[in-house]
Amino acid sequence: MAGRQKIYDEDAALNAAIEVFWSHGYEKASSRDLQKAMGIGFSSFYLAYKGGKQELFAKSLQRFFTLYPQPFLDLLKSVNNPVEAIRQYYYVMTEPNGKFSEFGCYFSNTIFQADDSEFKEAAAKNLTTIADAFDDALLRAKNAGIIHPTIPAELWKTYLLNLWTGLNTTKSIVKDQSVLRATIDFSLKVFE
Amino acid sequence: MAGRQKIYDEDAALNAAIEVFWSHGYEKASSRDLQKAMGIGFSSFYLAYKGGKQELFAKSLQRFFTLYPQPFLDLLKSVNNPVEAIRQYYYVMTEPNGKFSEFGCYFSNTIFQADDSEFKEAAAKNLTTIADAFDDALLRAKNAGIIHPTIPAELWKTYLLNLWTGLNTTKSIVKDQSVLRATIDFSLKVFE
DNA sequence: ACTAAATTGTATCGATTGATACATAATGAT
DNA sequence: ATCATTATGTATCAATCGATACAATTTAGT
Secondary structure, eight states: OOSSSOOOOOHHHHHHHHHHHHHHTTTOOOOHHHHHHHOOOOHHHHHHTTTTHHHHHHHHHHHHHHHTHHHHHHHHOOOSOHHHHHHHHHHGOOTOOOHHHHOOOOOHHHHHHHHHHHHHHHHHHHHHHHHHHHHHHHHHHHTTSSSOOOOOGGGHHHHHEEEHHHHHTTTTOOOOHHHHHHHHHHHHHOOO | SSOOOOOHHHHHHHHHHHHHHHHHHHTTSOOOHHHHHOOOOOHHHHHHHHTHHHHHHHHHHHHHHHHHHHHHHHHHHSSSSSSHHHHHHHHHGTTTTHHHHHHHHHHHHHHHHHHHHHHHHHHHHHHHHHHHHHHHHHHHHHHSSSSOOOOOOGGGHHHHHHHHOOOHHHHTOOOOOOHHHHHHHHHHHOOO
């Protein structure tokens, strides 16, 4: 192994790419925008990601899951009342100056914006993984007698998924944070 | 008033443009795609819509409302149980071979895809108008003793809006029609 | 020192984008 | 019949897209 050493930090570059994709969307994030934000040249860009923009975005989907949902899902395993934790998770969509409230859900956006069906499936899988973790935590809490859901267990995942993906759009229509949070609260009552 | 007569049908052309925008999205609907689908030449295109693609899309938003939600909102005024009508409206998002289930909600998609904030506002306004009509119909039914909602009246609009916009994404993740419909049914129970 | 391997910077490719120029064709008013 | 007015068709513009070519630069092994 010989050759010139890499100047840039691969992880930092990928994180920077996420910010560009997240704020601009896949299509509108040009390879020049990405290259500039990542702080690397065109040659390095296509050397590191031979599949170009597509490969970079596919990797950003994985990275995003590791950065944001994963820590929460780990926390969820050790939490007493999962409904409270999930509520706080959903609240981030209503925060006035947060990235989620501003740019939306990385995965939900991908399902809309990307033309590549491979991306849609990957994004859908990530969201399903999150819903599965919610499902597990809620089931444990129910079995432990901590919560007493009034919603059929076979609908939990879809119901929670729909609440989340809905907020991703609704936040752009309903600007009143208190109304959004009250709607989250009311919707989650069926799990308490 | 003199001059050559218009060959194409303006209304038909606008309807054709809607189909292109709806299926491809605003950005990916090129002016050439639109021109071809509308059956008109470039000169006619920019003569009829001096604002180009933007003006055409803005007009398509109005037209879409007239074509799809408006007839339902008119029906809703004379219906006995608005919850049943709303349920059927939401069901179109779960139909296997329907345009809504395939292409999604024209307005919700616009909120996501369009970069122009004017479009987002127009789309949001259309959705709000629909939610307002739902609100009115439900309130009348409640006052008439037909329904007995368990959800606070100040949350009706946001709750219904969130159910609709959520389905627009959830349908791409959850493919099982019966689960989607069961989720709609359960979500609407709070109005019965 | 020399060489092979790996990274980087600049220039540029062909394709597509939204939009326009301009000549031609068709119609109504006078 | 003439002319202003409106519509149409073709050719093309500048800008931007993702992606590549290729030489220059840097490093490790010998």
